[in-house]
Amino acid sequence: MTSRTPKESLTIMNELVLPNDTNTLHNLMGGRLLHWMDIAAAISAQKHCNRIVVTASVDNVSFKHAIKLGDVVTIEAKVTRAFTTSVEVRLDVWAQNVPSGTKVKSNEAYYTFVAVDQSGRTIPVPSIRPETEEDKAIYDGALRRRQLRLILGGKMKPDDATELKALFITEEK
Numbered sequence: 001m002t003s004r005t006p007k008e009s010l011t012i013m014n015e016l017v018l019p020n021d022t023n024t025l026h027n028l029m030g031g032r033l034l035h036w037m038d039i040a041a042a043i044s045a046q047k048h049c050n051r052i053v054v055t056a057s058v059d060n061v062s063f064k065h066a067i068k069l070g071d072v073v074t075i076e077a078k079v080t081r082a083f084t085t086s087v088e089v090r091l092d093v094w095a096q097n098v099p100s101g102t103k104v105k106s107n108e109a110y111y112t113f114v115a116v117d118q119s120g121r122t123i124p125v126p127s128i129r130p131e132t133e134e135d136k137a138i139y140d141g142a143l144r145r146r147q148l149r150l151i152l153g154g155k156m157k158p159d160d161a162t163e164l165k166a167l168f169i170t171e172e173k
Helices: 030-049 133-152 162-168
Strands: 011-016 052-058 072-082 086-097 102-116
Touching: 011 030, 030 052, 030 072, 030 086, 030 102, 072 102, 072 133, 086 133, 102 133, 133 162
Parallel strands: none
Antiparallel strands: 011 072, 052 102, 072 086, 086 102
């Protein structure tokens, strides 16, 4: 199985915010944005794995800027790290008001996907080769984010999270 670069999984998805996508304040509904983000992230993960993938987890998603009716939403998704059968995908969300020319970052998040075969059994995924300094920094942080996900999901004991503990423990000299 060959390794791939984050650039090979890059997915850019655009959506226009229409009335049916908004709440009574004419802002994009959060659930609709999460749906679009899940689609973009799944495409990115499938490009990397060349397999069917299923959503395993969604990290904290904070809404930093309201997205308005008529805005163009751009979602950028790319695989940041591959584990045995899963991949982490980073998403950056931008809202653009085309008539005014303004563009603001609205959200960012990490989604985790698991690759499965036709029977739904997990299967190995290709490794990833980070190339840029930014890719390397995000790649390095992925293990800590994974351990935090596993702890919050009840699948890892905090005492076993060596990468997370290393952030807080300093060696005495």
